Structures are given as C-alpha cells and as structure tokens.
Amino acid sequence: MEVFKLLKELKSNLELEVHYLPKENGLSLIESTTIGGNGVSAKGRDDQVEDLWSLTSFFGYSTQTFVLAVNLLDRFLAMMKVQSKHLACLSIGCLHIAVRVTEDECNVSSSHELIRISQSKFTVSDLSRMEKIISEKLNFQFKAVTALTFLHLYHAIALSHKSNRKDFLNLEKLEAQLKACLCRIVFSKAKPSVLALSLLMLEIEALQSADLLEIAHRIQAHLKISKADLAHWRGLVDQCMREYSSPECAKPDHKKLMWIVSRRTAQNLHSNYRCIPELPTIPEGAWDESESEDSSEDLSSGEESLSSSLGSDAEGLYFPSNFRSRACRPYLGFKNISLTSNWFSVPNNLNYTTHTQKMANSQHVL
Amino acid sequence: METPTKLPPSSPSSPTTGFSVPSAEKVDGFPRRSMRRARQRRSHSSSQFRYQSSQVELTPLPLLKDAPVAELHDLFCKKLQQCCVLFDFLDCVADLKGKEIKRAALNELVESVATSRGVLIEPLYPEAIKMISVNIFRTLPPSENPEFDPEEDEPALEASWPHLQLVYEFFLRFLESPDFQPSLAKRYVDQKFVLQLLELFDSEDPREREYLKTILHRVYGKLLGLRAYIRKQINNIFLRFIYETERFNGVAELLEILGSIINGFALPLKSEHKQFLVRVLIPLHTAKSLSIFHAQLAYCVVQFMEKDATVTEHIIRGLLRYWPKTCTQKEVMFLGEIEEILDVIEPSQFIRVQEPLFKQISACISSPHFQVAERALYFWNNEYILSLIEENCQVILPLVFGTLYRVSKEHWNQTIISLIYNVLKTFMEMNSKLFDDLTASYKVEKQKELKKERERNELWRNLEDLHERRLQSLTEASRNQKNLQERENTTKSQSETSAANTT
Numbered sequence: 087m088e089v090f091k092l093l094k095e096l097k098s099n100l101e102l103e104v105h106y107l108p109k110e111n112g113l114s115l116i117e118s119t120t121i122g123g124n125g126v127s128a129k130g131r132d133d134q135v136e137d138l139w140s141l142t143s144f145f146g147y148s149t150q151t152f153v154l155a156v157n158l159l160d161r162f163l164a165m166m167k168v169q170s171k172h173l174a175c176l177s178i179g180c181l182h183i184a185v186r187v188t189e190d191e192c193n194v195s196s197s198h199e200l201i202r203i204s205q206s207k208f209t210v211s212d213l214s215r216m217e218k219i220i221s222e223k224l225n226f227q228f229k230a231v232t233a234l235t236f237l238h239l240y241h242a243i244a245l246s247h248k249s250n251r252k253d254f255l256n257l258e259k260l261e262a263q264l265k266a267c268l269c270r271i272v273f274s275k276a277k278p279s280v281l282a283l284s285l286l287m288l289e290i291e292a293l294q295s296a297d298l299l300e301i302a303h304r305i306q307a308h309l310k311i312s313k314a315d316l317a318h319w320r321g322l323v324d325q326c327m328r329e330y331s332s333p334e335c336a337k338p339d340h341k342k343l344m345w346i347v348s349r350r351t352a353q354n355l356h357s358n359y360r361c362i363p364e365l366p367t368i369p370e371g372a373w374d375e376s377e378s379e380d381s382s383e384d385l386s387s388g389e390e391s392l393s394s395s396l397g398s399d400a401e402g403l404y405f406p407s408n409f410r411s412r413a414c415r416p417y418l419g420f421k422n423i424s425l426t427s428n429w430f431s432v433p434n435n436l437n438y439t440t441h442t443q444k445m446a447n448s449q450h451v452l
Numbered sequence: 453m454e455t456p457t458k459l460p461p462s463s464p465s466s467p468t469t470g471f472s473v474p475s476a477e478k479v480d481g482f483p484r485r486s487m488r489r490a491r492q493r494r495s496h497s498s499s500q501f502r503y504q505s506s507q508v509e510l511t512p513l514p515l516l517k518d519a520p521v522a523e524l525h526d527l528f529c530k531k532l533q534q535c536c537v538l539f540d541f542l543d544c545v546a547d548l549k550g551k552e553i554k555r556a557a558l559n560e561l562v563e564s565v566a567t568s569r570g571v572l573i574e575p576l577y578p579e580a581i582k583m584i585s586v587n588i589f590r591t592l593p594p595s596e597n598p599e600f601d602p603e604e605d606e607p608a609l610e611a612s613w614p615h616l617q618l619v620y621e622f623f624l625r626f627l628e629s630p631d632f633q634p635s636l637a638k639r640y641v642d643q644k645f646v647l648q649l650l651e652l653f654d655s656e657d658p659r660e661r662e663y664l665k666t667i668l669h670r671v672y673g674k675l676l677g678l679r680a681y682i683r684k685q686i687n688n689i690f691l692r693f694i695y696e697t698e699r700f701n702g703v704a705e706l707l708e709i710l711g712s713i714i715n716g717f718a719l720p721l722k723s724e725h726k727q728f729l730v731r732v733l734i735p736l737h738t739a740k741s742l743s744i745f746h747a748q749l750a751y752c753v754v755q756f757m758e759k760d761a762t763v764t765e766h767i768i769r770g771l772l773r774y775w776p777k778t779c780t781q782k783e784v785m786f787l788g789e790i791e792e793i794l795d796v797i798e799p800s801q802f803i804r805v806q807e808p809l810f811k812q813i814s815a816c817i818s819s820p821h822f823q824v825a826e827r828a829l830y831f832w833n834n835e836y837i838l839s840l841i842e843e844n845c846q847v848i849l850p851l852v853f854g855t856l857y858r859v860s861k862e863h864w865n866q867t868i869i870s871l872i873y874n875v876l877k878t879f880m881e882m883n884s885k886l887f888d889d890l891t892a893s894y895k896v897e898k899q900k901e902l903k904k905e906r907e908r909n910e911l912w913r914n915l916e917d918l919h920e921r922r923l924q925s926l927t928e929a930s931r932n933q934k935n936l937q938e939r940e941n942t943t944k945s946q947s948e949t950s951a952a953n954t955t
Contacts, residue, residue, distance in 0.1 A: 136880075136881075137877075139880070140873070140876065140877045140880055143876070143880070143887075143891060144860065144873050144876055144877075146861075202866070202870065203869070203870060203873050205870075258892045258895075259892075262885075262888040262889075262892070265888075266884065266885075266888075330884065330885055331885050332885075333846070333883075334883075335842045335843070335845045335882045335883045336881060336882060336883070337839075337842060337882075338838070338842075338877075338878045338881035338882050343874045343877065343878070344874075345830065345832075345833045345871065345874060346867060346870060346871075347826050347830060347867065347871070348822065348823070348826060348867055350823055351784075351823055351826045351827055351830070354784060354788065354823075354827070355788075355830070364708070365665070365666070365669050365708055365709060365711070365712040366712060367712050367715040367716040368669070368672060368673045368712050368713050368715075368716045369716035369718070370713070370716050370717050370718045371676070371718070
C-alpha cells in the first residue's frame with residue numbers, strides 16, 4: 087500500500103512539474119548569447135551555479151536548497167532579460183530565498199554573511215530589492231517540484247520493494263550527481279521527472295540489478311515517459327557523469343578569489359626572505375683544502391701559529407704552482423685571472439668596493 | 453577596602469617585580485622581561501681599557517702624501533706603530549691630543565691603502581696585522597643587561613668606535629687592495645687570528661659585527677687554507693649557541709657569510725656540508741631568539757635545497773620535528789620558511805613529504821591564533837604550491853578537509869572563515885567528485901558523533917533515573933521499618949500497661 091501512495095504522489099507531482107519549468111526559448115536564448123556580451127551567457131550561468139554550490143556546501147545547507155535556488159534562477163533568467171553584471175546579485179538572491187524556504191530558521195545565515203563570504207560587491211539593500219523583484223516575477227511560487235522531488239520519490243519506491251534489500255541505492259550519491267548535472271544549463275531544459283529517471287537508470291546500470299531495473303521500467307510506464315525522451319537525456323547525463331567522475335584534477339580559476347589577510351600577516355608577507363644577499367658568492371674549488379681538512383684536526387688552536395707553515399693551506403694561491411702553466415679552469419668561475427703574474431687577485435667586477443664605500447658612510451647599521 | 457588594582461605581594465626575585473601594564477602591542481599576556489629594568493643603563497660601554505706600562509706620548513708625523521717615495525714605506529711603518537697605542541674612551545676628556553693624532557694617522561693609512569698602488573710591500577704585512585690585532589682583539593665587556601632582548605633594547609655601543617671603525621676600515625681595504633697577496637698574509641692571518649676574529653662576533657655593537665662580517669667573508673674568500681678551519685669554528689660557535697648558552701650576538705652575520713659559501717658549493721655536495729645542514733642548521737631553528745636571524749637561516753636552508761634536492765626530505769622532516777608547540781610567533785616564521793621551501797621544491801620530493809607536511813598545516817589551520825591560521829591558509833594563494841596540490845589532490849584533500857569544515861563553523865575570526873571559503877572553493881574546482889565524496893563521509897561521521905553523544909546522554913539519564921528509584925525504594929524501606937518498630941513499641945507498652953492493670 088505504501089507503494090500505491092507513492093505512485094499517486096508521483097502522478098500528482100508530474101502534473102505540477104510543468105508549472106515550475108523554466109521557459110525553453112528563454113533558456114535557448116541564454117545558450118546562444120556570446121560570452122562577454124551584455125546579457126547572460128551559458129558559461130556565465132554555469133559559473134554562477136557552481137558558486138552557488140560552493141556557498142551551499144560551505145554553509146552546510148541541504149541539496150534541496152541548492153536545487154530550489156537553481157530552479158528559481160533558471161525560471162527568472164528564462165523570463166527576464168538580465169544584464170551579466172546583475173547576475174551575481176540575482177543568484178545570491180535566489181539562494182537566500184531558497185534558504186529561507188527550506189532550512190530551519192536557526193540555520194539561516196544573514197544577507198550580510200552571504201555577501202561577505204561570496205565576496206560580492208553589492209550591498210544588503212541591493213540584495214533585498216532583488217529578492218523582492220524575484221518574488222514578484224515568480225509569483226511567490228517557491229515550493230517548486232524539481233528533479234530532486236522525483237529522485238526522492240523514486241528512491242522511496244525502490245526501497246519499499248522488500249525484495250531487493252541487498253541492492254542499495256545510495257541517495258546521497260544520486261543527489262551529488264544531480265547537483266553536477268544542474269551545473270550545466272542544458273539540463274534545465276529537461277523535465278525533472280525525466281532527468282531524475284535518467285540518473286536513476288544510470289546508477290541502476292552501474293549496480294547491475296535486475297530487480298531495480300524492473301522497478302524503474304514500471305515507473306517509466308506509470309509516468310508515461312517516452313523512450314526517445316529518456317534515451318536522449320540519458321545520453322547527455324552519461325556524458326556529464328563521465329566528466330564529473332574523471333580522476334583528473336582541473337586547474338582552478340585562481341583569479342576570481344580575493345585573499346584578504348589581516349594587517350599583521352600582510353606585513354609579514356612583505357618582509358621578503360628572498361632579499362638579495364649583499365655578500366657575493368664564494369665558489370668552492372674542487373681541489374680546495376682537500377689536505378687542509380686532515381691537518382687542521384691535528385692543530386691546536388692555541389699558542390703558536392703553526393698553521394701557516396704546515397700543509398693546511400698548501401694551496402695558498404688560487405692555482406697551486408704546478409697548475410699555473412695550464413689554462414684557467416672554467417669551473418672556478420673567475421673569468422679575468424691573468425696567468426702571467428706571480429700572484430692572483432679577485433677581479434674587481436665582483437663589486438667588493440661598492441660595499442666598502444657604503445661602509446665608510448655608515449654610522450649605526452642595524 | 454582593598455583597591456582591586458593592587459598587585460599581590462611578590463618576592464623580589466619573582467618575575468612580576470616592577471611589572472607595569474604592557475602596551476597594547478604585546479599580544480601575548482606574558483610580561484616581557486625587558487620591562488623589568490627600572491634602573492637606567494649606562495649608554496656606553498667599552499672594552500676594558502688596558503693600561504699600558506708606559507703611556508706613550510704621540511708626536512705627529514709628517515703626512516704620507518707629502519713624503520718622498522724613498523721614505524714612504526718607513527713612514528707608513530712608523531704610523532702603524534703609532535696606531536698600536538690604545539686610548540681610554542670612557543673618559544671623554546683624557547688625552548684628546550693623542551686621540552686626534554691616532555685618528556688622523558689611521559685616516560691617512562686607510563686612504564693610502566685604498567688609493568695608492570705599490571704601498572703594500574712584504575715588511576708591512578706583519579706590522580699591519582699587529583696593529584689590527586692590538587686594536588680589535590680585546591675581551592668583550594660582559595653584557596650590561598643580562599636579559600638583553602635584541603628586538604626591544606638598544607644595543608650597547610662600543611665607546612672607542614671612532615678609532616675602532618678606522619681600524620676595521622683599514623683592515624678591509626687592506627684585504628681588498630689589488631696589491632694584497634694571500635701567500636704573504638697567510639703567515640700572519642692564521643688560525644689563532646681567525647679564532648679571535650670569530651669571538652668578536654659576539655660584540656653587541658652592530659656596526660662592529662657588520663665590519664667583521666665583510667672582513668671574514670674576504671678572509672674566507674682569499675685565504676683558502678683557512679676555509680676548513682673557519683667552517684669548523686663556526687660550527688662550534690653554533691653548537692655552543694644551540695645547546696649550551698643560547699647567547700651569541702653574531703648568529704645573523706655568520707649565517708649571512710654561510711649563505712654566500714653555500715651558494716658556491718660545488719656539486720655533488722660533500723657529505724661534510726650535508727652533515728652541517730642536519731646537525732647545525734636545522735637544530736638552529738630551536739633557538740629562542742630565532743626572529744633575529746631567521747631570514748638569513750631560511751636563506752641558507754633554501755640555498756641548500758637549490759644545490760641538492762635530495763636534502764629536501766631531511767629539511768622538512770627536521771622542521772616538522774622541531775615545530776614550535778607554544779610559541780606562535782615562531783610558528784608563523786616556520787610557516788613562512790615552509791612556503792619559501794615549497795616555492796623551490798621539486799615535485800618528486802614533494803610527494804615524499806606531503807603527508808606529514810599537510811597534517812601539520814592542517815593543525816596550524818585549526819590553531820586559535822589567527823595569524824598562524826591565516827599564514828597557513830595563505831599557502832593556497834601561491835600558484836606553484838597550488839599546482840603541486842593539484843597534482844596530488846587525492847592525497848592532500850582528505851588530510852585537510854575535515855579541519856577546514858570544522859574550523860569554518862567554529863573559528864572566532866571572520867577573516868579566517870573567508871579564507872577557508874576560498875580554500876574550499878579552490879578544492880571544489882579542482883576535483884568536485886572527490887570533494888563531494890569527502891563531504892558525504894564527513895556528514896556521516898558527524899551523524900555518528902551526534903548519535904554517540906545522544907546515546908551517552910541517554911545512558912546518563914537512565915543511570916540518574918535508576919539512582920532516583922533506588923533512593924526512593926530505600927527511603928520507603930526505611931520508613932516501613934520505622935513504622936513497624938513503632939507499632940511494636942506501642943503494642944509492647946500496651947501489653948505492659950494491661951499486665952499492670954490486671955495485677
């Protein structure tokens with residue numbers, strides 16, 4: 087009997103769903119609008135819906151809130167010509183209305199909070215004006231029948247069939263998939279009942295359950311959904327799901343977000359560790375001190391200055407005497423060393439003198 | 453009536469003696485130790501003035517530039533010897549004439565070495581080094597202020613700086629002169645000399661340390677035989693600093709020199725240098741006064757990484773091991789250093805350290821100190837780090853997800869909450885399916901926790917009910933017993949009276 091009640095509910099919702107469908111030619115107009123124009127384009131709408139999902143998930147609202155908000159948005163966009171600069175305000179307004187309708191009073195966040203978190207540029211009064219406009223245009227018809235409604239009903243029907251306890255239809259997973267679909271404007275054209283059924287069938291196929299499949303077919307017959315319709319939307323949903331489930335990570339669009347930090351942290355960030363060091367690099371020679379390491383161990387750093395005569399600095403010159411006749415070794419990095427003189431010095435192009443000039447004037451260098 | 457603002461009586465040695473209300477700038481509630489000082493400090497301190505056995509009177513010598521070439525070197529030597537006489541600068545008016553003569557002589561010497569060629573001949577070397585040694589090598593005075601806080605307090609400046617500065621200048625020009633011959637100098641600038649030079653780095657006067665830094669840098673560059681010795685002694689200084697005294701004023705300067713040395717390391721990196729990194733540089737992060745030299749230390753660490761990527765794992769694990777647990781100022785510094793390191797890390801190395809690293813980052817995000825949380829969240833603003841995270845999204849997102857969600861609901865600071873939204877949104881765009889899966893499992897976890905909480909409350913309620921009922925039944929039982937006893941007593945007395953009546 088439970089099933090009978092559910093089926094009746096299905097039928098009544100089916101009749102209602104047309105009322106909450108956004109106008110098709112309105113949606114087509116959006117799809118054909120080019121990006122960057124004055125009006126709202128498909129990508130603009132899709133991006134905005136993704137933002138809505140971020141906000142929903144951040145505040146911990148239910149999927150129902152999100153689906154309702156998208157429904158309001160699509161209906162509005164399909165009937166009114168909206169400029170792209172107003173799109174953000176519009177979508178936040180839809181979300182706020184959806185939150186007030188769906189969520190408990192205590193969980194509703196204030197307009198101020200919504201605006202702050204979404205980093206929007208409009209004010210609270212702008213938002214409330216926009217909400218009024220939305221409400222008027224949509225005739226205050228907020229309790230929409232959406233794909234989620236159908237999804238819940240289908241799931242309840244499947245559950246109530248005692249025979250298939252072992253095949254578990256995960257409602258959460260279906261909801262997440264529905265959310266992914268709604269982020270594309272093409273699915274707003276679908277009838278909610280058909281869209282929900284397509285999702286259901288794909289999931290059943292993945293589970294490979296004959297029982298559930300039978301139930302789905304029965305639902306399809308009951309609601310008189312045409313095979314062609316179902317096949318068409320199933321194909322699109324399938325493609326969408328493939329993209330959604332791909333393990334590849336997309337590169338996030340970094341520029342949109344503002345990273346505001348407190349003054350103290352900002353100061354810390356600016357004191358750059360990568361300051362250019364004043365002291366020039368001292369290259370390590372390959373043959374450097376290979377003997378000095380051993381001999382310095384034996385020496386006491388004490389009374390007599392023995393180090394000068396022992397082997398510790400046998401290579402006092404940059405080039406030990408037996409190498410002097412050979413060409414300059416490239417890896418040392420000194421370019422202008424003259425080989426003919428008896429002694430060598432570091433070329434001045436390493437800017438030693440400029441540093442000392444600075445020192446001559448300094449008083450109290452902190 | 454006692455005024456509420458009176459401080460409780462404290463012993464003279466307790467930290468609150470002379471404690472005054474800290475200014476609003478001090479974020480943590482613990483009184484800065486520098487506040488303790490009530491007495492005025494003497495503004496100048498000087499090295500001990502060693503009274504010389506015979507106070508030599510200086511007579512002015514003719515100018516070098518006027519001297520004929522034949523006498524030039526001789527005059528130079530004489531002037532050097534004159535400059536070996538020391539003067540007392542603590543007494544401002546003592547021997548002004550002598551001080552002026554020495555100052556002028558030093559000035560001339562500096563100019564001469566800087567500008568003329570052919571001045572530095574072999575006999576001059578021992579005299580010059582002797583003059584320098586006599587002037588600069590001295591026992592540094594003990595610190596006036598035993599709790600000298602380099603960030604807060606003014607350093608004690610060297611009183612004899614007017615002469616000392618010229619001596620240092622002379623030494624520097626001497627080393628940098630084109631006529632300078634390391635083979636001659638090495639006989640006089642030896643290990644003992646270098647050791648004394650290193651000890652001077654503990655001077656409180658920053659100007660002196662600046663000179664010493666440049667001088668030691670040149671010495672290291674030119675006198676190859678001393679390089680190993682210098683490195684070893686610097687190691688000793690650092691190790692003593694880390695494990696024994698925690699007091700040394702010249703750590704930053706020595707690190708700057710090391711930075712230029714590390715930059716010049718030959719590849720492949722010698723094991724001696726890697727040991728230095730692991731045994732000295734990384735433990736150096738544990739010092740209390742890290743803020744003074746952290747910039748230089750971070751530079752050294754990053755240079756090591758750029759030289760040889762295989763040390764990355766040592767560095768990061770070392771930093772994680774020494775991660776500050778109570779000092780948030782240090783935590784912010786560590787986070788800054790981690791960002792610098794991640795900026796240059798190789799992807800293959802990143803994979804090896806990502807798990808422990810992001811566990812720590814997630815702990816920082818949940819820190820109640822807003823600066824720590826902010827700094828950790830700001831990593832996601834760095835493009836290169838973001839690309840590393842993106843490549844390893846599957847591993848990293850689960851590590852930080854729970855923390856991000858929890859903190860977004862619980863944190864007091866609004867800026868943090870906005871930043872968390874940014875980070876969550878970034879993750880969502882990276883891989884929405886993974887994000888949704890994690891959200892679902894997080895919700896399930898939360899439900900389980902709530903259920904457990906409810907069950908626990910239920911259990912307590914039941915226990916209380918049980919307790920009540922037992923109490924009730926006990927009181928009833930005792931009441932019943934009392935009633936019974938009373939009745940017994942009355943019947944007893946009744947029978948007694950009736951017995952009495954019959955007789």
